[in-house]
């Protein structure tokens with residue numbers, strides 16, 4: 001009973017604490033709640049107690065298939081429900097694989113994260129600085145490992161999905177599909193997916209749910225907008241963002257900064273980062289948000 005009350009209080013705290021987002025107050029220095037970005041932490045014993053507490057009945061997989069685009073979509077209602085769950089992450093950083101994650105996928109993830117850990121950059125744009133800090137492998141690693149605590153296998157709702165976070169299935173868990181290694185895409189694009197999903201673990205921002213893409217949804221040349229991963233049509237799908245800080249926005253900012261400022265990347269890596277970054281930028285459908293990002297990249 002005491003534990004349940006604590007969990008409820010902490011969940012409320014997570015919703016009401018920190019940074020720029022809807023219906024939130026300012027961060028308080030020394031806030032004991034850990035949400036993966038503020039640097040504070042809860043006591044390890046308390047985390048263990050919370051983790052072992054009975055799960056609410058609502059802690060279940062959403063059963064229905066979602067959008068046909070390449071990344072999983074959760075509803076605002078699911079996000080609100082999941083944000084009430086005890087969603088703490090352990091004090092120790094790092095993630096673990098479920099035992100059913102195939103060795104080839106584990107190896108690919110390790111390889112991808114090792115690649116990003118090695119990135120060294122020069123200056124970062126203001127939006128990048130705000131989200132990740134410097135263009136630097138250590139900062140990216142810290143970002144990922146303070147958010148994602150587990151990696152499992154799932155269909156993520158549809159055959160085109162590459163990866164997902166399903167907040168009701170564990171707010172700090174990232175799920176991969178077989179598509180993660182099925183398609184022939186450059187390493188930087190898998191990184192884009194992984195960091196997109198890491199952003200989705202942020203309970204205090206209601207997991208940065210997607211915005212619905214316009215319908216029709218055309219590029220500058222009048223062609224239908226499609227997923228760069230799968231070719232799936234995006235018109236009317238919940239596969240866009242209206243803010244630079246969401247999952248599409250933040251991963252776009254990362255890629256554009258790597259394109260611009262990575263000092264030890266090959267020319268191909270920087271080119272790929274630009275290609276995928278520009279593609280993801282097209283998913284930012286709010287004109288002000290897009291202008292803000294374009295101005296940021298010019299700095």
Ligand SMILES: [Zn+2]
Pocket residue numbers: 071072196200210247248
């Ligand atoms: Zn997403």
